[in-house]
Amino acid sequence: MSRSSESAPRTKADWQALASSLSIESRAFIANEFVDAASGETFASLNPATGDTLAEVASCDAVDGERAVGHAREAFNQGEWSRLAPGKRKRTLLALAELMEANKYQLALIDTLDMGKPVGSSLGDINGAIACFRYQAESIDKLYGEVAPTGDDTLAMVLREPLGVVAAIVPWNFPLMMTAWKVAPALAAGNSVILKPSEKSPLSALRLAQLAKEAGLPQGVFQVLPGFGHTVGKALALSMDVDCLAFTGSTGVGKQLMQYAGQSNLKRVYLECGGKSPNLVFADCKNLDQVAKHAAAAIFHNQGEVCIAGSRLLVENSIREAFVEKVVDAAKAMQPGDPLDPESFMGAMVDETQYRRVLDFIRQGAEEGARLRVGGTPMEGPGLFIPPTVFDGVLPSMTIGREEIFGPVLAVFGFDSEEEAVAMANDSPYGLAAGLWSQDIDRIMRVTRRLQSGQVFVNNWAGGDQTMPFGGVKQSGNGRDKSHHSLEEYSELKSVWMSLAT
Template identity: 60%
Template sequence: MAISYANHIPPKGYGVLLSCSVSLEDKEKNEPFKKGHKMKTYQEWQALRATIKVPYNAYINGQFVAAQSGDTFDCINPTDESLLAKVASCDSADVDLAVAAAKQTFKSGIWSELAPGKRKRILHKWADLLEQHQDELALIDTLDMGKSISEMVGIDVPDSLDCLRWSAECIDKLYGEIAPTNPQNLALISREPLGVVAIITPWNYPLMMVMWKIAPALAAGNSVILKPSEKSPLSALRIAQLATEAGMPDGVFNVLPGFGHTAGKALALHYDIGTLAFTGSSRVAGMLMQYAGQSNMKRVWLEAGGKSPCLVFDDCKDIKAAAKGAATAIFTNQGEVCIACSRLYLHSSIKEEFMVELLKAAREYVPADPLDPATKMGPMVDKAQFDNVSGFIQSAIDDGATLELGGVPEYQQGKGFFMNPTIFSDADHSMRFVQEEIFGPVLAVMTFETEDEAIELANDSKYGLGAAIWTNDLSRAHRVSRKLESGMVWVNTWGDGDTTVPFGGVKASGNGRDKSWHALEKYTEIKNTWIRL
């Protein structure tokens, strides 16, 4: 079903205005963005906000439908605490409906057996539509979870488009193999789509995390059921609608907004789902593995929590750049980043100089309206996360860490969930805020004396997602990178990468990888066909 969007005539389940009155200072920032797309002014973003509408119902078999129970949940703008939409709250009944539609579509072959070139063209057309609506998608995620509009326009949307187009190009370039058997036999090794794939995504990068998973899953020929986080479900519903407009058959891509203990659990327990991919907390990741074992032993691919270390050695020649990088690694996206370097280890000889530059860089992250293109730090996603981060800050104070910047924020109802960048020095590994993932702008600073001690401290964590090293010694960079228990290591930078490289971790940070060729391994089955000649 192709739905006209230009004239704003909404079908049932589509059409909540994102507009609401706000009393914020009028701003006229218009900073050009690196990636080529012209950044709107604050006034232009507000004007766009007053005109666009968002879907609020589940998307099943090419249609927006209410939850069968009729239940909804409130989708709140964390900047001003206004209501964006009452979104359908799906549960097991809706999961059964979506799985049945996805399974039937998969078996029909309308997508799973579509010629690779044709499937690729549909995904490219979908990417073109997403690009046409990129400002709308950027605005939706900014309003939904509070991330800065500059990051959405400059990072999230371009990365999402790149992932979709890159995955589309993989479709007709994924070859099978012939095993080296004796001449009397022919052994073919092929990859096939798994069937119905369930995907559960987090709230911190609503569009980008969704695309990292659905793009390769759809490219491989699967039917997909996506459960976006209940904290930021709106862009997922919008892109599903655009997928239909691009020509994707009904039932191939379905979106079920809802909670983890209802829709998420039902997906993990369902016998007709072949694999489940998840990004979120380590606690929930473990529960999903148990549910898979209780049902059909479906594969479960997990990208879970992180507590990434950043190591700055005494041979680092550009302390200012390293300090700026360390601040970026913890305060980007309000610290709501799985790879955030929340543990900073400094060689003791450079601590004093480094802290001066670090505090200077951190003060640039002033919490403000994320629709202002100049804003680098928006609010926490909701009151629960605001309270959780506040609790960690208080625990650090109680445990004796030295507060260098920020502190426990004061909450004012109706004014948003804004958190200041917070830095503690004199931290140690006995402190709760050093060991547990905070998912907020809170940094623990510690020192080391030797390379071996730095490695030991960095690895003293149940997590192993990302790590950063700052050094001008090439041999040290290689040596330390090899010894760090981490799925990703950045040297003299943080967070860099593109669709060509895998993303994922080890230990309690999960398994499997997003992005690159390796993502396709999660969404395909290897078949061996042995032929006697």
């Protein structure tokens, strides 16, 4: 299906009708053409809510990677995009954003069918992706170089130039939004970009490629290689002609990519990896009913398949019993439903592997002595649905209190003092996000500064927009998405020292 604009689907029946007319592109996008993988191999993309096969997708490998890298390098060296005036790059990227806007319901539907998330959530993701392309496009012609202070006989300048070839490897949980966070600033800065979407949700990336071609991106500037991490992903990471890896995914894979960079050409590696984010609730916070709803949404949104999910809930013991009851009540109202129903808060787990993994963690939680308050049993019927699950009385030594589950499982801890809360929050190899609920401004300032996290949400969860950098510390990674800071990652500094003396 290809149309320039769409009417807004409002009901489940509307989304089902749109799905019935959907035409899915499943081939790789190399040098502005959709092609089969060189090997002819494919893999099945499944709808996790039904088990139906959506498409047989091209399974790229090292041969396809080498070909795409060659086209990317050629495009960069020719300069049709890399040396184009920033204002002209801006116009092309804004045209792409407009095409995404015109096709946003289709894009949201593709992510819902491919990944299992509720369509309302997918639509929010697409709006975020569009906003990212617009923000980065508008930023690129407003960033200035520098003139260093020197004597009259010298002119010293600091220039920003594109890096070259960027390989972006993105996850399955927010397919198009994570793609935008990497691709938009890398393109805006003038790079050639090769996108490797997750094999669990590759389809919206291929639709984006169609729109990018329509918007006028030159040949070789943006390419999409569906496939697996151990084949085409590894090939891109080891390529001597890729200048930068931008990755969002697990900490384990992030470490592998850094090794590959060292084994090849010391390419830059920007990582946004795992998280086990603490959400601290102090007894002095107002409106515990609303805070409990926010705490539940912080972990159960997107089926808990969120890198910054508030999976560790730390509650002051003086209010813990009453507060956990409120969280349980909120969780009961967030049951999974048909992803095509706009009223569904949660959808299906992305695939059988993740489904079984989450159930194993739930089993471990019960075996290690945590108190199961709600959930824990998969839903009957077709599809990979797990309801919101809450464990209380979790200890820092328990598996569910330390490991990133990436599913709808909340671990609740108790604390008696601010010092204990901060120590417990920081007792993790991760540092992607943290939340803090309090009305004491002195405490807010103290705790915010002491939390070892790339981002802290005070009296909210997951707040922010395109103006705020997104990323972590410790084993949650080293990169930053969004904001002007992401443009810095995809550009190189060049120092120019001119002698003016004759």
